[in-house]
Amino acid sequence: MSVVKVIEVLANSTQSWEDAAQTAxxxxxxxxxxxxxxxxxxxxxxxxxxxxxxxxxxAKISFELKDSEGPQT
Structure with missing residues (x-):
């Protein structure tokens, strides 16, 4: 069974919103x-x-927690 964690991040770019998302x-x-x-x-x-x-x-970024490694933050 996998567990997914969500973090919230802020990012910016001088080019575009898409570039800001990629930066995040x-x-x-x-x-x-x-x-x-x-x-x-x-x-x-x-x-x-x-x-x-x-x-x-x-943005909210979701990632999977690994059982053997413990939580990632």
Whole structure:
């Protein structure tokens, strides 16, 4: 039986919301194994001089806990 844990992360990008989501997954993967999915909960943008300068997301990343290794955080 598998157990899945969900963490909430914030990420940003100067390129796009998709790039911000990829950044969230890339950074989470440095310390988490068995990532299963990412759910983008909220989108936000920072505007300066009529231009978007930052794309921000609030995301939930789910990953499987391994029985023999114990919880991953």
């Amino acid at each position: 997954v890339t950074e989470a993967a440095k310390s988490l194994k068995s990532i299963r999915s990412v759910y983008v909960k909220e989108f936000q943008a920072v505007e300066e001089n009529d231009q978007i300068t930052q794309y921000r997301i609030n």
